[in-house]
Amino acid sequence: MTFLLECKKAKRIGFYPALIGSSILAAAIPILNIIIRGEIDVTASKSPLQGLLGANWQLMTMLNILFIAASASLLYHTEYADNAMQKLYTLPIHEGSVFYGKTLFISVMSLLTLTVEFSALAFCSYYWYTPENSFILELCQNFGYSLLLLLPCVVLALLISEFCQSMWMSLGICVVCVFIATMLPTDQFLLSLFPFALPFQMLDTAQTVPYLCAACTELLILIVTEKIAVKIRRSIS
Amino acid sequence: MNIIETQNLSKSYAEFHAVSGISLHIPKGSVYGFLGPNGAGKSTTMKLFLGLTQPTGGTFTVDGMQYPENRIPILKQIGSFIESPAFYGNLSGEENLDIIRKLLGLPKSAAAEALELVGLTSVRKRLAKKYSLGMKQRLGLAEALIGKPPILILDEPTNGLDPVGIHEIRELIRSLPQKWGCTVFVSSHLLTEIERMADIVGILNHGHLLFEGTLEQLKSTAIKKGYPTDNLEDTFLALVDADNRQSERGCMQ
Ligand SMILES: Nc1ncnc2c1ncn2[C@@H]1O[C@H](COP(=O)(O)OP(=O)(O)OP(=O)(O)O)[C@@H](O)[C@H]1O
Numbered sequence: 362m363t364f365l366l367e368c369k370k371a372k373r374i375g376f377y378p379a380l381i382g383s384s385i386l387a388a389a390i391p392i393l394n395i396i397i398r399g400e401i402d403v404t405a406s407k408s409p410l411q412g413l414l415g416a417n418w419q420l421m422t423m424l425n426i427l428f429i430a431a432s433a434s435l436l437y438h439t440e441y442a443d444n445a446m447q448k449l450y451t452l453p454i455h456e457g458s459v460f461y462g463k464t465l466f467i468s469v470m471s472l473l474t475l476t477v478e479f480s481a482l483a484f485c486s487y488y489w490y491t492p493e494n495s496f497i498l499e500l501c502q503n504f505g506y507s508l509l510l511l512l513p514c515v516v517l518a519l520l521i522s523e524f525c526q527s528m529w530m531s532l533g534i535c536v537v538c539v540f541i542a543t544m545l546p547t548d549q550f551l552l553s554l555f556p557f558a559l560p561f562q563m564l565d566t567a568q569t570v571p572y573l574c575a576a577c578t579e580l581l582i583l584i585v586t587e588k589i590a591v592k593i594r595r596s597i598s
Numbered sequence: 599m600n601i602i603e604t605q606n607l608s609k610s611y612a613e614f615h616a617v618s619g620i621s622l623h624i625p626k627g628s629v630y631g632f633l634g635p636n637g638a639g640k641s642t643t644m645k646l647f648l649g650l651t652q653p654t655g656g657t658f659t660v661d662g663m664q665y666p667e668n669r670i671p672i673l674k675q676i677g678s679f680i681e682s683p684a685f686y687g688n689l690s691g692e693e694n695l696d697i698i699r700k701l702l703g704l705p706k707s708a709a710a711e712a713l714e715l716v717g718l719t720s721v722r723k724r725l726a727k728k729y730s731l732g733m734k735q736r737l738g739l740a741e742a743l744i745g746k747p748p749i750l751i752l753d754e755p756t757n758g759l760d761p762v763g764i765h766e767i768r769e770l771i772r773s774l775p776q777k778w779g780c781t782v783f784v785s786s787h788l789l790t791e792i793e794r795m796a797d798i799v800g801i802l803n804h805g806h807l808l809f810e811g812t813l814e815q816l817k818s819t820a821i822k823k824g825y826p827t828d829n830l831e832d833t834f835l836a837l838v839d840a841d842n843r844q845s846e847r848g849c850m851q
């Protein structure tokens with residue numbers, strides 16, 4: 362139910378146009394890349410999909426995490442702008458429910474974005490290359506992996522937005538995080554664990570399991586942080 | 599029977615005492631007028647009841663339940679309006695109420711009833727950010743009234759309303775105990791306003807409770823202390839003034 366409420370609250374603030382715009386833009390990247398630069402040579406990679414991801418995933422992820430950062434700031438801005446948050450705290454609901462509702466909401470929206478993006482990748486694979494029979498399975502595995510690695514970034518962006526009541530402050534911090542993430546080398550395991558850097562990883566590396574474990578651990582840590590933060594905020598208010 | 603009771607309830611910010619050791623007794627089914635000048639601590643007291651801010655001393659019970667153990671059951675009993683109206687500017691008045699209705703688990707008709715009560719039915723489809731000041735105030739009140747809660751906490755509910763609106767809301771508040779059997783805890787700076795709605799008044803100044811009782815008791819107290827009584831506003835001013843002078847003297851010593 363909180364999910365449906367979040368869908369409603371996101372009306373008329375430019376969230377849905379931003380969702381559609383950023384999905385289409387990210388999905389257009391692999392297609393435009395081939396049209397403009399010509400077909401990528403995928404003979405060196407394991408499969409056409411890996412070749413396409415290698416050529417485009419960095420830029421597509423950048424758009425994804427910028428979208429997450431902007432929407433987290435925007436969603437909390439609507440809560441704080443006209444004091445709605447205070448009203449919610451006076452209702453008989455769990456104090457964390459707004460946060461979890463928003464986490465679920467942005468996660469589902471990210472799932473939609475990724476669906477559009479992976480559809481575009483599938484289209485490229487079929488149109489310009491001849492994928493093997495196992496292609497669908499490979500596509501789904503990559504999709505699931507990317508979605509999971511995106512979740513810590515969603516939760517961290519929401520945590521930042523929850524604590525900065527000004528939208529410009531949270532947006533600023535998130536954008537700085539995005540730029541730090543793009544500057545971190547993706548092949549250094551520890552550095553690439555930064556939640557905003559994690560989504561840049563692709564499934565083809567040998568470190569799939571460590572990254573999956575890392576993503577789950579980060580999610581857990583961030584959710585515990587939120588729980589502690591709620592307690593602290595209550596005790597100092 | 600008292601539906602809300604406080605025992606030496608206090609709230610301090612660093613060295614500053616916003617509310618100092620007040621013991622309120624709010625009888626069930628009454629309209630309790632909470633009176634005090636700017637900065638007296640009225641809103642702070644109300645926020646304490648709603649868990650928006652934490653007491654630094656003392657305790658309170660709502661319908662026999664202790665805070666903070668029973669935060670959610672306490673909040674289930676209370677409809678509130680604190681300081682300024684809270685809403686989502688990007689949603690219409692109706693959509694705003696619908697969100698609260700869903701969070702409270704109320705039937706669909708509850709939102710329409712609340713809009714009707716505050717007279718917003720005709721503009722329910724308009725976006726809340728396009729509402730006039732008075733309409734926003736009414737929307738805030740509708741959010742408090744939705745679902746007919748047994749306790750209403752209203753902080754300066756008639757702020758920004760026109761004379762007709764003030765009269766309407768006052769009559770509404772006055773009628774609620776009979777209509778729904780609810781208890782209203784309402785704050786104001788104006789004794790004339792409180793006088794017209796409240797059965798009992800509590801007067802607060804600098805976080806201290808100067809007086810608690812019926813208007814008749816207030817009059818007789820004033821006569822005893824030699825304050826003017828022909829106009830209750832003057833009584834109130836004299837009471838606050840005497841307290842201010844006393845605390846100034848206390849500071850100098
Ligand atoms: N978060 C805070 N930090 C420090 N001081 C605060 C805080 N909140 C309130 N105060 C102080 O507590 C005092 C009481 O404030 P409160 O809002 O309860 O007054 P009030 O009686 O509602 O006044 P008004 O009639 O103007 O609404 C004020 O002096 C205010 O400055």
Ligand SMILES: [Mg+2]
Pocket residue numbers: 640641642681753
């Ligand atoms: Mg106030």
